[in-house]
Amino acid sequence: MKKLFMLVLMIIVSVALLAGCGDSDSKTAGGDSGNGDSKQLKLAHNLGKDHPVNKALEKFADEVKEKTNGEVTIKIYPNGVLGSEKEVLEQVQSGAVDMTKVSAGALESFSKEYSVFSLPYIFESKDHYRKVMDSDVAQGIYQSTKDKGFVGLTYFDSGARSFYTKDTPIKTPDDLKGLKIRVMDSPTAIEMVKLMGGTPTPMPYGEIYTALQQGVVDGAESNPTALTTGKHGEVAKAFSKNEHTMIPDIAVISEKTWESLTKDQQKAFKEAAQDATKYHTEIWNKAIDQAVEEAKDMGVKFYDVDKEPFIEAVQPMYDEFKKDKDIAKIIDEIKSMK
Structure with a gap:
């Protein structure tokens, strides 16, 4: 009986330990590395891995991790694997996804201010376009969807x-x-x-x-x-x-996610977003030139x-x-x- 009792006790302890390990793995898979101060965010969009926007978002994610000393990491889901542009935006609103990239045209139904970006010939040149997008006017429009559950963070050139x-x-x-x-x-x-x-x-x-x-x-x-x-x-x-x-593409972030960040983390996000936009502008211009040449060959x-x-x-x-x-x-x- 004594041996049987010890055997049962060992089984109970083993099961308890395995359950504890299971809880730890579950948290990690959900984005928590186990450190209460760290978090992993989801960023989903409908463009391919080789698209200039995805490359810029990868740079953004790398820089956020570096600037926050690993406190915040971002996992990117490209190719529409989590849904269409509209579906992912709805997931950002519900909190299932933290960030996405969406055309300003698709944001018209959430804020009348965004419709200005879709007006034909509102921008008279590329320089004028970038000057506006880097201005306080654009920043104000980014905040116009705050009551809808998300705000704009930066923009990516989508060409003429x-x-x-x-x-x-x-x-x-x-x-x-x-x-x-x-x-x-x-x-x-x-x-x-x-x-x-x-x-x-x-x-x-x-x-x-x-x-x-x-x-x-x-x-x-x-x-x-x-x-x-x-x-x-x-x-x-x-x-x-x-x-x-x-019409620019806009990187948006859940208002709930944004408010969950510390002031230093928000600063890191803003700086990383600006750097990602600059990087995207460089590779986008090359992508347009290359597309024209390839199209001519077609x-x-x-x-x-x-x-x-x-x-x-x-x-x-x-x-x-x-x-x-x-x-x-x-x-x-x-x-x-x-």
Whole structure:
């Protein structure tokens, strides 16, 4: 009986020890390294590992870890593995994901201020664009979604968006008449194409190739990398450089996560975000140049366009936007920076 009692006691102790180890492993898998002061955050987005934005986010994560002495680490989930852009943003709001990258166009439904970034020809040059995005005006817009559960942290250049079609170049707004053009699910983008004479057709980015191939749409609008990374240049052979918008990508962070950081950690995040943006700008310019050359090898022709007729066509949008005093003020501030 004594031996049996000792055997049972040993089994109980062993089970207790294993349970303790299991609890420790569970915490680590969930992002806690076991140190009560450390945390691992989730950052998810829908772009590929080789995309300049992902490379910039990797730099951001590395720098955050370094600047916080390992107190905060960030695990990146690229390629849409945690869901579409919209789905991941909803997860940021619920707290399931800490950070994501999202187009400013997709943020219009959360804050009217973000719609200003989608206005056609709001930015008169790349220098003007960067000056605005590095200003207090942009910082104010970043904070406009605080009550929605997230705030902006920094931006990434997404290039100038232009029209591309299967074979007919768009040199004037008249060339858009009767054409179905894929646009982002953005009220501003939809209204812009309407005013220019086309028929806007919102659809997810991943469906564009097949839609062009099957004639569901006649064209789309984006920057030149869509021709190569999205392979749209295999079916769309005319790229018209009217450069109607320069819509930034925005890195956003859960408001709850942000408030959980110490002041020093928040400072580290801001510094790392600024450095990531600078790095992205460098590699993005090279990526655009490379995309144009690769697209030409695919048989895509690039056409220069007189922008004035397009600017005149969308003037009613500015008249409508300026009916809102807050938006009018932002537009005037942006225009004053040119």
